[in-house]
Each structure stands twice: as C-alpha cells, then as structure tokens.
Amino acid sequence: MGTSQNRRSFLKSTTIAGAAIGLSALQYSRVSGANSRLGIASIGTGGKGWSDLNGVAASPNTEVVALCNIDSSAKHLGQAVEKYPAARQYVDWRNLLDESKDVQGVLVSTPDFMHAPISLAAMHLGKHVFCQKPLTHTVYEARQMQMAAARFNTVTQMCNQIQSHSAYRTAVHMVHAGVIGKVKEVHSWQGGSPRWPRHIPRPQGSDPVPAHARWDLWQGVAPERPYKAEMYHPFNWRGWQAYGTGQLGDFGCHILDPVFKSLKLTSPIKLTVEAPTLLPESWTDRATVHYEFPGTEYTNGPTLRVTWYDAAGALPPREKLGDLPADYALPGAGSVLVGEKGSLVIPHVSMPRLFPEEKFPAKELPVIEGVDHYTQWADACTGNGRTTSHFDYAGPLTETVLLGTIGIRFPEQELVWDAKTLKITNHAKAQEWVTKPYRKGWEPAWI
Numbered sequence: 001m002g003t004s005q006n007r008r009s010f011l012k013s014t015t016i017a018g019a020a021i022g023l024s025a026l027q028y029s030r031v032s033g034a035n036s037r038l039g040i041a042s043i044g045t046g047g048k049g050w051s052d053l054n055g056v057a058a059s060p061n062t063e064v065v066a067l068c069n070i071d072s073s074a075k076h077l078g079q080a081v082e083k084y085p086a087a088r089q090y091v092d093w094r095n096l097l098d099e100s101k102d103v104q105g106v107l108v109s110t111p112d113f114m115h116a117p118i119s120l121a122a123m124h125l126g127k128h129v130f131c132q133k134p135l136t137h138t139v140y141e142a143r144q145m146q147m148a149a150a151r152f153n154t155v156t157q158m159c160n161q162i163q164s165h166s167a168y169r170t171a172v173h174m175v176h177a178g179v180i181g182k183v184k185e186v187h188s189w190q191g192g193s194p195r196w197p198r199h200i201p202r203p204q205g206s207d208p209v210p211a212h213a214r215w216d217l218w219q220g221v222a223p224e225r226p227y228k229a230e231m232y233h234p235f236n237w238r239g240w241q242a243y244g245t246g247q248l249g250d251f252g253c254h255i256l257d258p259v260f261k262s263l264k265l266t267s268p269i270k271l272t273v274e275a276p277t278l279l280p281e282s283w284t285d286r287a288t289v290h291y292e293f294p295g296t297e298y299t300n301g302p303t304l305r306v307t308w309y310d311a312a313g314a315l316p317p318r319e320k321l322g323d324l325p326a327d328y329a330l331p332g333a334g335s336v337l338v339g340e341k342g343s344l345v346i347p348h349v350s351m352p353r354l355f356p357e358e359k360f361p362a363k364e365l366p367v368i369e370g371v372d373h374y375t376q377w378a379d380a381c382t383g384n385g386r387t388t389s390h391f392d393y394a395g396p397l398t399e400t401v402l403l404g405t406i407g408i409r410f411p412e413q414e415l416v417w418d419a420k421t422l423k424i425t426n427h428a429k430a431q432e433w434v435t436k437p438y439r440k441g442w443e444p445a446w447i
C-alpha cells in the first residue's frame with residue numbers, strides 16, 4: 001500500500017480525477033423504458049456472481065442483455081454465455097458501460113476491491129445497482145456509494161441476502177416487538193476457518209497467466225503485482241489486503257446485519273481491536289473488535305457495546321450472554337443480543353432462539369416469512385416496492401465493518417470515529433486507511 005504522502009496526494013487529486021470521469025459519464029443519458037423489461041448487465045458472472053445473475057434474472061421483468069468477465073473459461077464467462085446466449089459479451093466492464101444504452105440495472109459481483117469503482121461508474125450513468133457485500137473496500141468508498149445512490153436517484157441493493165431470509169427477518173421483528181426488551185449488549189462471531197490464505201507473506205515469483213484470463217483487467221484499481229496461480233483469482237483474493245477485507249469483511253455485513261437492522265444502529269463512536277500484528281499484505285487469522293455505538297430506541301442506556309470475534313472456533317464468553325442453558329451449544333457463527341427480558345440468539349443462518357426458554361413458549365413466537373432479495377431489487381427498479389439493503393443502509397453497515405478492518409492495523413489502540421466528517425479524530429495514522437491510493441488511470445468516479 002502507499003505512503004502517507006501518496007494518501008494525501010490522492011485525497012487532493014480525487015476531485016479532479018472524479019470530475020474527469022464524471023464528465024464523460026454525462027454523455028450518457030439515463031435510459032428508462034427503452035426496453036419493456038429491465039435490461040440487466042452482470043459484471044463478474046462466475047463465483048457468487050452466477051447466483052446473483054440467476055437470482056435477478058428469475059424475475060420475469062428482467063432481460064439479461066450484457067455479460068462481463070475477465071475470465072472466459074466455462075466457470076466464469078462460459079456458463080453465463082451458454083445460459084444467456086443473446087447477451088453481449090465483454091471482458092472489460094468499462095466497454096460494457098460505454099455501450100449500455102439498453103442496460104438499466106448492473107450487477108457487480110467482482111472481488112471486493114472493484115465494487116465501488118464499477119458501481120460508481122454505473123451510477124454516474126443512472127444505472128440501478130445490485131452490488132455484492134461488503135459494499136466496498138474502504139470506508140471512503142462506502143460513503144461515496146451512499147452519496148452517489150442519493151445523487152443519481154438509483155435503486156440499490158447490497159447482496160447481504162440473508163437479510164431477506166425468514167431467520168433474520170424474524171429476529172429483527174422480535175427485537176422491534178420488544179420480545180427481549182431493550183438490548184444491553186451484543187456479541188457477534190464467526191468461528192469458521194476459511195480455506196483462503198491468511199497471515200502469510202506474499203508469494204515470490206510469478207506464474208504464467210492462463211490464456212482464458214486477463215490479469216491486467218482483474219487488477220483494475222489495485223497496485224500491479226505478478227500473477228500467482230491459486231493465490232488471488234479466483235476466490236483466494238479475500239486474504240489479501242489489496243483485494244479483500246479478511247474474515248471480518250467477508251462475514252461482517254451478513255452477521256452484523258440483523259444487529260444493525262433490529263437495533264437501528266448507524267455509526268460507532270469508537271472501537272478497539274485485539275489482533276496479532278498484521279503482516280504487510282495479508283489479512284490476519286483472528287480479531288476481536290469492540291465497538292461502541294450511540295444508544296437507540298431499542299437499546300438500554302446511552303451507548304451500546306457490540307463485540308465481534310473471528311478466529312477458528314471463536315465463541316463469545318458464555319458468562320456475558322445472559323441466561324443460556326448449560327446444554328445449549330452456540331452456533332458456529334451468529335449473534336447474541338442480551339436484552340432486559342432475555343437473550344436472543346441469531347444463528348448464521350437458522351431460526352433465532354430465545355432464552356430462558358420457559359419465558360418464551362415457542363408456539364407464541366412470531367415467524368416472519370422470507371422474501372427474495374434478488375427479485376426485490378428487480379421489482380424496485382421497475383417501480384414496485386423498495387429494497388431493504390439499499391445503500392443508505394448498506395453504506396453505514398459497511399463503514400462499520402471496514403472501520404474494524406482499520407482497527408486490525410492498530411491493535412489495542414482506541415479509535416474515535418466521527419462519522420459526519422469521516423474522521424478517526426484521535427489517530428492520524430489510522431485516518432490514512434479511511435481511503436487508499438488507486439492505480440493511475442483507474443481512479444473511481446467520485447461524486
């Protein structure tokens with residue numbers, strides 16, 4: 001990553017760079033109604049993008065008109081071309097956007113570090129955006145995405161799709177209905193052990209780039225480095241700071257989502273992280289993040305402590321979780337909301353549980369039906385209903401998660417956050433990580 005000087009120069013230059021890209025974007029007018037169905041473009045058609053594409057295309061109101069992937073092999077672009085043969089094919093998303101008159105909605109399913117550059121460019125063109133989680137790679141990008149969605153009045157949805165599952169919707173409903181009273185503290189965890197690389201030095205040397213992949217385009221806004229097979233593309237980019245956001249970034253926007261939604265949290269006011277010293281380029285294999293939020297109508301007291309734990313086998317301290325029976329095994333990932341009247345366990349992903357059980361007879365508890373997170377967005381784009389993980393919501397949630405990833409760089413040091421000014425007010429070095437430098441010629445279209 002760049003030096004302090006790079007970061008400062010970057011902050012000064014972004015307005016100019018953004019204006020340049022923004023101006024060319026103005027050449028495109030918003031096209032709505034040109035096609036009787038919502039024209040969809042999918043950028044990143046492999047991996048999770050494959051289910052994003054099929055999920056949105058399941059809506060009868062959509063028509064897949066463009067597909068983009070830097071990798072033409074069967075698992076990436078190939079399968080999409082086979083299923084949607086009439087759609088135009090692209091290797092470079094910038095060309096797709098250049099020829100996007102019949103596209104009204106763009107799916108962004110690339111690795112994390114390309115979410116904001118692609119989505120911002122699409123929103124500048126007035127496109128509706130469905131973007132994978134975490135919404136962005138930096139806190140600054142998350143705020144820009146929220147502002148862009150408002151400025152260009154686009155329909156947006158972050159793909160933390162479990163939000164729409166009956167399990168999370170029921171949990172949120174229970175809190176809003178006052179079932180556990182006001183919430184006193186929250187513990188959230190991911191105890192899984194990911195198969196992507198973490199806490200290792202960058203591998204030396206390079207491997208030949210496969211003929212079916214464009215490594216230069218994959219790197220996009222990131223600093224250039226040699227291609228290494230099985231290290232970055234596909235999937236394993238998660239473990240590298242230049243591309244992914246580590247375990248907290250991978251799961252925070254899922255597991256913290258029902259916490260945010262139910263308690264109506266906005267931005268933390270401070271946080272402190274426990275984590276081992278970070279290697280220069282890879283993410284850590286464990287972290288505990290202590291957040292403090294302003295209280296809300298659903299919390300007890302002026303502030304609320306939310307603690308995140310991730311490590312192989314991580315679980316929160318049992319004695320802090322209220323009245324759980326000794327024989328109840330906590331799920332491998334999830335949250336516990338400790339309320340005035342009882343504890344709500346929200347497993348990731350299954351139906352919530354309430355304790356002590358004798359106080360909450362199962363037959364009296366509500367169950368809220370799930371909805372379809374993908375077609376909800378397609379429907380909202382055509383004027384039917386509203387999305388629930390729009391960028392006004394997903395932006396602050398992602399900012400919170402990514403503040404945790406900044407904290408991982410500065411273990412045991414309290415970071416005081418002023419969301420209004422996007423400033424870590426007590427730590428100049430940490431503040432530098434609110435944004436990052438971009439590869440020359442790839443600066444995002446800031447607003």
Ligand SMILES: NC(=O)c1ccc[n+]([C@@H]2O[C@H](COP(=O)([O-])OP(=O)(O)OC[C@H]3O[C@@H](n4cnc5c(N)ncnc54)[C@H](O)[C@@H]3O)[C@@H](O)[C@H]2O)c1
Pocket residue numbers: 043044045046047048049068069070071075076077091093109110111112114132133134159160161217218220233234235236250
């Ligand atoms: N919501 C969920 O449950 C969930 C699950 C898995 C992944 N994800 C998210 O989905 C995104 C993708 O993750 P993944 O595991 O599928 O990664 P992946 O690397 O397996 O797949 C990414 C796909 O995008 C393509 N791609 C990469 N850069 C591109 C570019 N610049 N232009 C066009 N195509 C490009 C790749 O070739 C590949 O087909 C990430 O943001 C990840 O966090 C979300």
